[in-house]
Amino acid sequence: MQSTPKSGENFWLWFLKIASGILILFILAIHLTVNHFTAPNGLLSHREVVAYFQNPLVLFMEGLFLLLLVIHSLLGLRGIILDLNPPESTRRLIDIIFLVVGTIVSLYGWWLLFAVRSLTS
Amino acid sequence: MWKITYRIRRQKGDEASHYDTFQVEVDPEEYVLDGIEKIWAFEDRSLTFRHACHHSTCGACGMRVNGVEKLTCITKIKDVTQDGGTLTVDPLRNFPVVSDLVVDLGPLYRKMEAVHAPPVHPLSMTPWEGEDIRPPKEVPTPPEGGEYIRLPDCLECGICISACPVAASDPDYLGPAPLAAIQIQGLEGHPELLALADSQQGVWRCHSAFECSAVCPSSVDPGWRIMDLRRQVTARRLKTIIG
Numbered sequence: 001m002q003s004t005p006k007s008g009e010n011f012w013l014w015f016l017k018i019a020s021g022i023l024i025l026f027i028l029a030i031h032l033t034v035n036h037f038t039a040p041n042g043l044l045s046h047r048e049v050v051a052y053f054q055n056p057l058v059l060f061m062e063g064l065f066l067l068l069l070v071i072h073s074l075l076g077l078r079g080i081i082l083d084l085n086p087p088e089s090t091r092r093l094i095d096i097i098f099l100v101v102g103t104i105v106s107l108y109g110w111w112l113l114f115a116v117r118s119l120t121s
Numbered sequence: 122m123w124k125i126t127y128r129i130r131r132q133k134g135d136e137a138s139h140y141d142t143f144q145v146e147v148d149p150e151e152y153v154l155d156g157i158e159k160i161w162a163f164e165d166r167s168l169t170f171r172h173a174c175h176h177s178t179c180g181a182c183g184m185r186v187n188g189v190e191k192l193t194c195i196t197k198i199k200d201v202t203q204d205g206g207t208l209t210v211d212p213l214r215n216f217p218v219v220s221d222l223v224v225d226l227g228p229l230y231r232k233m234e235a236v237h238a239p240p241v242h243p244l245s246m247t248p249w250e251g252e253d254i255r256p257p258k259e260v261p262t263p264p265e266g267g268e269y270i271r272l273p274d275c276l277e278c279g280i281c282i283s284a285c286p287v288a289a290s291d292p293d294y295l296g297p298a299p300l301a302a303i304q305i306q307g308l309e310g311h312p313e314l315l316a317l318a319d320s321q322q323g324v325w326r327c328h329s330a331f332e333c334s335a336v337c338p339s340s341v342d343p344g345w346r347i348m349d350l351r352r353q354v355t356a357r358r359l360k361t362i363i364g
Contacts, residue, residue: 005319005321008320008321009320009325009326010319010321010325011325012358013325014351015358082291082321083287083290085290085291
């Protein structure tokens with residue numbers, strides 16, 4: 001076996017995956033309660049969604065929700081790819097692609113949040 | 122006596138593998154290895170397999186019996202088949218096949234060396250197991266400050282590696298037995314092993330399938346030990362930021 005341990009996985013990545021998973025469950029409960037369980041007919045209207053997003057706390061929570069989902073899902077997908085035992089160079093390339101995709105998706109999602117919020121202004 | 126069929130995977134050199142079948146008369150109280158030895162003695166002297174102690178100490182006779190990893194010297198025939206039944210015997214997975222049922226366990230031994238797996242260790246290193254194996258009263262007490270020494274439970278038979286789904290996909294993954302050897306030594310006393318345990322070959326690759334614990338013939342329970350090693354790594358890494 002090689003003498004230097006491979007650095008592709010470590011405690012911090014595992015911790016991020018677990019912590020994001022727990023936080024997703026917490027925010028998902030709030031999200032479902034507000035958007036479906038307590039909403040009339042199980043769904044907020046367009047006007048109610050826009051009003052809901054006027055609260056800065058909600059904006060932060062939904063933005064965090066999106067970020068956590070992106071992190072958790074990409075780390076999960078990365079774990080599956082690691083099972084295929086790719087070469088080190090491919091693994092690094094996948095890391096870069098996932099970082100870029102995750103950043104673009106998150107930025108687009110946050111832009112959408114602010115776009116919805118600005119509909120009343 | 123039972124009449125059973127042994128279906129044994131054969132492979133010599135680079136040739137493609139195939140199964141040979143042998144009709145064998147056995148006492149159901151005999152062990153799977155006994156039947157293989159009968160085949161070698163009376164049917165086919167070219168059949169190769171590893172065996173030595175015949176009492177689950179050496180770990181040489183690990184094979185797959187009907188698709189499940191077994192130490193064949195302690196697996197009774199009556200527990201894995203019935204009169205008129207078939208026993209399919211394959212070599213261990215995730216190791217190179219040398220010949221027929223013989224695999225090269227070198228990769229496992231090198232990993233055990235890399236984690237400094239101790240050949241013997243004090244009883245206190247495995248406190249729970251130690252409670253059950255206290256020496257009898259007539260054994261002299263160690264001199265003051267000394268400790269009783271015992272062999273580790275792990276036989277290095279490779280059965281856990283064969284059953285591990287992650288070892289099947291990544292040959293660099295340390296695997297259950299070496300990770301269990303790190304856990305037994307403890308990261309507190311052996312911080313030099315932290316980098317290896319907390320790496321791509323280490324504890325985080327484990328999928329918690331617990332196949333290793335299910336097939337381990339020696340009560341090592343590697344799956345539980347890997348989970349405990351994760352706890353040790355987590356504690357040490359968090360300590361670096363908490364102080």
